[in-house]
Amino acid sequence: MKIGSKFATAVIASAMLLCACSSWTAAFEKKNEAEASSSQKESSGIITGVSSSKPAASKTETIKASSSSKPQVIEPQVTLSTEAPIVGDAMAIFVENADDISVVTSLGFVPRFFAQGNRQIALLPISYTIAPGDYTLDVKADGKPFHFNIKVTDRDFEEQYLTVDETVTKNTAGNAEANNQWTQLIEPLKLISDPQQYWEGNFISPIFGEIKDKISTEYGSIRYTNGSQVASRHSGIDIAVKAGTPVLATGNGRVQFSGFLTLTGNTVVIEHGYGLKSLYYHMESLNVKEGDMVKQGQQIGAVGSTGFSTGPHCHFSMAVNNVFTNPWFMIEKGIG
Ligand SMILES: [Zn+2]
Known part of the structure; x- marks a missing residue:
């Protein structure tokens, strides 16, 4: 319940930014800076994942703050827009904290990665020539393997x-x-x-x-x-x-x-x-x-x-x- 209320606070704060009030923006940024520096002090120096006790905004700041001083401890992360596309859809693959990325997939396409802010993105189309069923997607990000099972669902074609x-x-x-x-x-x-x-x-x-x-x-x-x-x-x-x-x-x-x-x-x-x-x-x-x-x-x-x-x-x-x-x-x- 405590975590839930913290998240609610973060959502309200970011919603306030939309009203274009600069004082709210400044106050919010300052709060994050304070949280980032305090959580950095608490940190043991090794980040293996995101802390579950901090609100979302401070998690990002924690990683950013630490990445400049100890980039070698940041683990690569790979996420997909979906693991259950429909024939004809396109998926997106997102990779964070990695430079050397390779993908092998049975979906018949070689995705290319592009920098998008502080992450990398690649698009993966599901052709209408792909039969519905189970496929694999293996990503290697800075040597770390990530395996995904992709379930492609059928669509009716006239x-x-x-x-x-x-x-x-x-x-x-x-x-x-x-x-x-x-x-x-x-x-x-x-x-x-x-x-x-x-x-x-x-x-x-x-x-x-x-x-x-x-x-x-x-x-x-x-x-x-x-x-x-x-x-x-x-x-x-x-x-x-x-x-x-x-x-x-x-x-x-x-x-x-x-x-x-x-x-x-x-x-x-x-x-x-x-x-x-x-x-x-x-x-x-x-x-x-x-x-x-x-x-x-x-x-x-x-x-x-x-x-x-x-x-x-x-x-x-x-x-x-x-x-x-x-x-x-x-x-x-x-x-x-
Ligand atoms: Zn036509």
């Missing part, structure tokens, strides 16, 4: 039987030149990860307003085109709205590509940091150019039906490098 005018198919999706163009221009961009996080909080729908009833094709749909026995997977969501509707940036980021491609028409690719990307296809017109830094909600183009498309809609994909993830996950749950 099957679509699509009929597209043969001449359209021949000129776009079934066209070797169109596919080569995509491979040459877009695939290399997917592997580029900016080392900083541009996005803030959750992502938003690229189309303003309620879109749930406007989805014509869901993420991961299994699609058979013109009676073909070979299925293709839909990498994102299709939002059926009228031509000319503004298409908005789902989050802050850097425009990696803005231009016309035979396959996807007027296309924009945005890097949001750490390899997390959003892609927008089939637009009628474009409002941004390569290299632009865009803000969440900024108009990047207008809905159209260019490229391999059967009518006006906004195709919206999200990916971690070359693995497409579920856009709904990024909008409704968010990551990191």
Whole structure:
């Protein structure tokens, strides 16, 4: 009960900071300094974990205060955003107090770590090609091993039987030149990860307003085109709205590509940091150019039906490098 009341005090104090009263901020910081120095005196010099008797704010300060004088005693820590992702989600791996990090996982992706404040972060996408079941994730942080069992849960994917005018198919999706163009221009961009996080909080729908009833094709749909026995997977969501509707940036980021491609028409690719990307296809017109830094909600183009498309809609994909993830996950749950 005593610990509970201490936590309550810490929460109230930090909530007070939100009212932008500078005297409250200063008082709070001073209190932490005092606690940090007193707990440092109590410390035996070896920190094997966080103390359970101190409030959260002072725990952080204790570690910070000691790390400058005795960095060799800080133990690496590894945490995951979840150990039970759903197919199409993305996970985040956080590592603290370690520089040399390696990851081995049966999830078919090699995560890359980036500094995020005083910790390191890596994104791990769960592709729609991953079968539900049990997987392993082993992290070595400065030589210390961490083992995780990851339980991937299934998601229902719809099957679509699509009929597209043969001449359209021949000129776009079934066209070797169109596919080569995509491979040459877009695939290399997917592997580029900016080392900083541009996005803030959750992502938003690229189309303003309620879109749930406007989805014509869901993420991961299994699609058979013109009676073909070979299925293709839909990498994102299709939002059926009228031509000319503004298409908005789902989050802050850097425009990696803005231009016309035979396959996807007027296309924009945005890097949001750490390899997390959003892609927008089939637009009628474009409002941004390569290299632009865009803000969440900024108009990047207008809905159209260019490229391999059967009518006006906004195709919206999200990916971690070359693995497409579920856009709904990024909008409704968010990551990191
Ligand atoms: Zn689509």
